[in-house]
Amino acid sequence: MLLSILEQGLIYGILALGLLITYRILDFPDLTVDSSFPLGAAVSAVLTVRGMAPVWTLFFAVLAGCLAGLITGLIHVKCHVRDLLSGIITMTGLYSINLNIAGKANVPLFGGDTLFKNPFTRAFPAFLAPYATLLIILVITLIAKLLLDWFLSTKAGFLLRAAGDNPSVVTTLAQDQGRVKILGLMIANALVALSGAVMCQQQRYFDISMGTGAMVIGLASVIIGTNIFRSLRFMRSTTMALIGSVLYKASVAIALQLGLDASFMKLITAVLFLIILVISQFRPKKVRLHV
Amino acid sequence: MKKIFAALLALTLMLSMTSVFAEGKTYTIGVSQFAVHGSLDNCFEGFKLGLAEEGFVEGENVVFDFENSNADTGIAAQIADKFVNANVDLICAIATPSAMSAFNAAQDRNIPVIYTAVSDPVAAQLAGTDGTNPGEVTGTSDALPVEAQLRLIRALQPEATKIGILHTTSETNSDSSLETYRQLAPNYGFEIIDKGISTGADIPLALEALLPLVDCTTNLTDNTVVQSLPVVLELSAVAGKPVYGSEIEQVKLGCIASEGIEYVELGRQTGHIAARVLRGESAATIPFELIENSLLYINEEALAQFGITVPEELLARAITVTAD
Amino acid sequence: MFEVRHIDKTYSPGTVQETCLFRDFSLAIEPHSFVAVVGSNGSGKTSLLNILCGSIDVDQGTILMNGEDITRMKDYKRYRKIGRVYQNPALGTCPTMTILENLSMADNKGKRFNLTGGVNKKRIEAYKEMLLPLGLGLEDKLSVPVGMLSGGQRQTLALLMATMTPLDFLILDEHTAALDPKTAELVMALTDRIVREKQLTTLMVTHNLRHAVEYGDRVLMMHQGNIVLDKGGEEKKNLKVEDLLGLFNTISIECGN
Numbered sequence: 070m071l072l073s074i075l076e077q078g079l080i081y082g083i084l085a086l087g088l089l090i091t092y093r094i095l096d097f098p099d100l101t102v103d104s105s106f107p108l109g110a111a112v113s114a115v116l117t118v119r120g121m122a123p124v125w126t127l128f129f130a131v132l133a134g135c136l137a138g139l140i141t142g143l144i145h146v147k148c149h150v151r152d153l154l155s156g157i158i159t160m161t162g163l164y165s166i167n168l169n170i171a172g173k174a175n176v177p178l179f180g181g182d183t184l185f186k187n188p189f190t191r192a193f194p195a196f197l198a199p200y201a202t203l204l205i206i207l208v209i210t211l212i213a214k215l216l217l218d219w220f221l222s223t224k225a226g227f228l229l230r231a232a233g234d235n236p237s238v239v240t241t242l243a244q245d246q247g248r249v250k251i252l253g254l255m256i257a258n259a260l261v262a263l264s265g266a267v268m269c270q271q272q273r274y275f276d277i278s279m280g281t282g283a284m285v286i287g288l289a290s291v292i293i294g295t296n297i298f299r300s301l302r303f304m305r306s307t308t309m310a311l312i313g314s315v316l317y318k319a320s321v322a323i324a325l326q327l328g329l330d331a332s333f334m335k336l337i338t339a340v341l342f343l344i345i346l347v348i349s350q351f352r353p354k355k356v357r358l359h360v
Numbered sequence: 361m362k363k364i365f366a367a368l369l370a371l372t373l374m375l376s377m378t379s380v381f382a383e384g385k386t387y388t389i390g391v392s393q394f395a396v397h398g399s400l401d402n403c404f405e406g407f408k409l410g411l412a413e414e415g416f417v418e419g420e421n422v423v424f425d426f427e428n429s430n431a432d433t434g435i436a437a438q439i440a441d442k443f444v445n446a447n448v449d450l451i452c453a454i455a456t457p458s459a460m461s462a463f464n465a466a467q468d469r470n471i472p473v474i475y476t477a478v479s480d481p482v483a484a485q486l487a488g489t490d491g492t493n494p495g496e497v498t499g500t501s502d503a504l505p506v507e508a509q510l511r512l513i514r515a516l517q518p519e520a521t522k523i524g525i526l527h528t529t530s531e532t533n534s535d536s537s538l539e540t541y542r543q544l545a546p547n548y549g550f551e552i553i554d555k556g557i558s559t560g561a562d563i564p565l566a567l568e569a570l571l572p573l574v575d576c577t578t579n580l581t582d583n584t585v586v587q588s589l590p591v592v593l594e595l596s597a598v599a600g601k602p603v604y605g606s607e608i609e610q611v612k613l614g615c616i617a618s619e620g621i622e623y624v625e626l627g628r629q630t631g632h633i634a635a636r637v638l639r640g641e642s643a644a645t646i647p648f649e650l651i652e653n654s655l656l657y658i659n660e661e662a663l664a665q666f667g668i669t670v671p672e673e674l675l676a677r678a679i680t681v682t683a684d
Numbered sequence: 685m686f687e688v689r690h691i692d693k694t695y696s697p698g699t700v701q702e703t704c705l706f707r708d709f710s711l712a713i714e715p716h717s718f719v720a721v722v723g724s725n726g727s728g729k730t731s732l733l734n735i736l737c738g739s740i741d742v743d744q745g746t747i748l749m750n751g752e753d754i755t756r757m758k759d760y761k762r763y764r765k766i767g768r769v770y771q772n773p774a775l776g777t778c779p780t781m782t783i784l785e786n787l788s789m790a791d792n793k794g795k796r797f798n799l800t801g802g803v804n805k806k807r808i809e810a811y812k813e814m815l816l817p818l819g820l821g822l823e824d825k826l827s828v829p830v831g832m833l834s835g836g837q838r839q840t841l842a843l844l845m846a847t848m849t850p851l852d853f854l855i856l857d858e859h860t861a862a863l864d865p866k867t868a869e870l871v872m873a874l875t876d877r878i879v880r881e882k883q884l885t886t887l888m889v890t891h892n893l894r895h896a897v898e899y900g901d902r903v904l905m906m907h908q909g910n911i912v913l914d915k916g917g918e919e920k921k922n923l924k925v926e927d928l929l930g931l932f933n934t935i936s937i938e939c940g941n
Contacts, residue, residue, distance in 0.1 A: 073438065073465075173483075179486070179494055180485050180494075222802050224800055226802060227785060237770070238778055268434075271437075272433070272460070278431060281431070286434070321435065322438055325427060334430060
């Protein structure tokens with residue numbers, strides 16, 4: 070039970086890292102996510118079926134995610150379309166792209182090796198074998214988290230944080246805030262696509278409906294994580310997002326265990342979401358600025 | 361942090377213990393249904409019926425743990441994990457994504473997965489092309505009786521040459537049914553003209569383009585199209601083109617006729633397979649089954665509207681249905 | 685040298701709200717001069733700053749920076765040579781980032797924002813030395829997020845950030861208006877020191893007539909998109925706050941205020 074919560078929580082944790090960038094750092098409500106998640110999955114599934122080593126498919130999934138973010142960014146920055154709408158446009162278009170990449174709405178991977186079932190994992194000693202999946206997920210998630218932590222501490226990362234915090238500072242630093250936003254969207258969607266690819270490898274199938282509600286899950290994870298632990302100043306927000314994601318999946322698992330009628334699941338998610346958001350409003354508001 | 365996890369762990373352990381009260385000969389069956397849907401609900405009803413006929417009666421020696429993932433693949437995976445962790449005796453998975461999630465979770469633990477309402481088990485890699493199963497997994501397919509349907513259309517509209525099919529590009533079930541229609545149609549002198557849609561909102565425009573080109577349309581088990589059936593029927597009536605259904609519910613709503621499978625029957629057949637597995641047979645060696653005999657449903661009111669008469673030999677076995 | 689030549693600017697052209705702000709407006713700002721601009725609300729002071737910095741476009745005319753035509757240059761490119769402090773202390777700093785992170789970013793202006801470390805540890809001592817003489821205690825708060833500082837502290841920091849790297853021009857947009865009188869004096873004195881030290885060409889918009897007279901080597905008064913008073917050199921030395929106030933009131937009465 071705990072094992073599957075951790076597995077799912079950490080996979081969706083990568084998605085939460087992506088949303089941390091768009092929602093928390095850039096303050097950009099990016100709906101691209103609902104399509105870049107299955108995009109990563111589609112790319113990974115198709116390349117795996119074609120015989121590529123599953124671990125390499127992750128790189129292509131990341132690349133595809135970058136492109137999705139780039140498109141949303143260009144629509145927003147260059148065509149001056151509002152943030153929410155730019156995401157919706159990309160999300161809608163990507164749906165068709167995903168379907169065409171996959172070739173059909175559902176691609177199973179039961180036939181061959183996957184990231185979690187291959188000669189390498191079969192060589193795990195017996196006592197470790199049940200944890201093989203979790204270990205691999207943990208390694209991938211930690212790599213993603215540490216890379217993101219590192220990036221946010223670089224000069225380029227500072228600029229990204231500044232762009233969400235106070236865009237006018239970026240401009241007065243003689244930097245193009247549009248480019249910074251595009252970069253942020255690319256990194257965010259790369260993480261989301263990676264999450265989708267790992268999910269697809271773990272559940273061993275791609276389904277076009279995989280992305281439904283991905284943004285809500287990621288957003289809930291970020292909000293749960295950053296609000297529960299907001300008093301802990303030493304904890305990084307990336308860590309908070311990952312724990313938030315695990316907690317979110319744990320609450321779904323508990324709801325299932327309690328025999329909750331699944332038809333109420335979405336309503337409960339929505340109510341939970343609202344409660345956390347309302348509670349989080351009691352914190353000092355971030356100053357919104359416009360020149 | 362550690363405390364939170366410890367509390368979580370304790371809670372989940374407590375919960376999972378309550379659900380594993382395997383006493384004597386009571387079997388626990390986890391049922392994972394993908395979405396709320398009339399046909400899928402019927403599958404579960406039939407499944408219980410089939411098991412009961414074989415002596416596995418709910419409340420006596422069988423406990424069902426029923427979960428519906430509401431069309432969310434992430435939840436479907438968590439439901440499957442829950443069943444595997446509770447170490448149920450058997451998982452009944454209704455519809456393709458649930459079946460795939462269940463098989464993925466249960467494969468290494470050797471918990472048998474019995475699926476139903478999977479249109480194309482081979483495409484979903486739940487069954488091999490050579491009739492073998494990839495593991496402890498088998499079940500029943502709800503592939504449409506396409507051949508029978510084509511014969512029906514030929515009998516009711518002897519002059520017809522072109523059949524229109526509306527389908528959602530994102531539904532796998534529709535993909536495989538459409539492929540079967542394309543392959544078999546020429547044998548009955550038909551040509552299939554299809555129109556893909558992505559959402560229900562596309563239906564009116566797609567139909568306007570499709571209807572002038574065809575003599576009639578036939579439905580697949582396409583969820584999006586079936587949900588918008590009243591719109592389809594209305595526009596088709598205006599254009600004077602009859603609509604054939606793919607199951608009884610559609611005929612009740614106003615499709616003229618259908619060679620359909622009965623999902624309660626399909627579930628019953630699935631229940632029989634599950635009973636064999638519960639008695640000790642390996643699911644890996646049982647090939648998946650299709651429903652052999654389709655049932656003919658007709659809607660006399662709708663038939664009269666288009667001035668179509670049903671030949672005597674068909675009328676003999678036809679079941680007349682009317683709107684509820 | 686900063687110059688605008690024959691510029692026209694109309695807001696919301698073709699609508700009922702159409703307002704013509706500038707018509708054939710020209711102004712040259714000599715290198716290393718400290719120009720103070722006063723005027724009532726809506727006189728075009730802030731619009732002039734925004735036109736210089738590229739936040740708003742002009743309909744006609746040219747803008748020159750050191751002789752180069754920058755009329756069509758993007759705003760962020762112009763800031764390579766311009767530092768700017770806004771009226772709102774929140775606009776010049778990043779609230780969720782620490783003082784150290786804010787200063788490090790400002791310190792990197794003009795260089796590439798690449799994948800090297802955001803904070804240069806070797807510079808920390810220099811930052812502390814820079815903050816110490818201010819007497820605000822900021823040197824001990826390097827790891828405190830800027831959002832937790834007071835308005836005066838933030839504005840001081842914003843001023844330092846705007847002027848850390850080599851610049852030609854400093855644009856001050858009523859930058860003491862949101863501060864209490866004591867802090868305003870402090871920030872103004874610091875501004876003067878930095879401007880003299882770095883020999884910046886400065887354009888300061890202010891509502892404080894005394895600041896304008898005291899610190900500017902040239903004082904402009906604007907009204908309805910026109911310069912109604914322009915005193916530099918000897919003339920400025922004889923200019924008194926009362927003179928400005930007198931003219932200011934006369935204009936205001938004309939407008940019916």
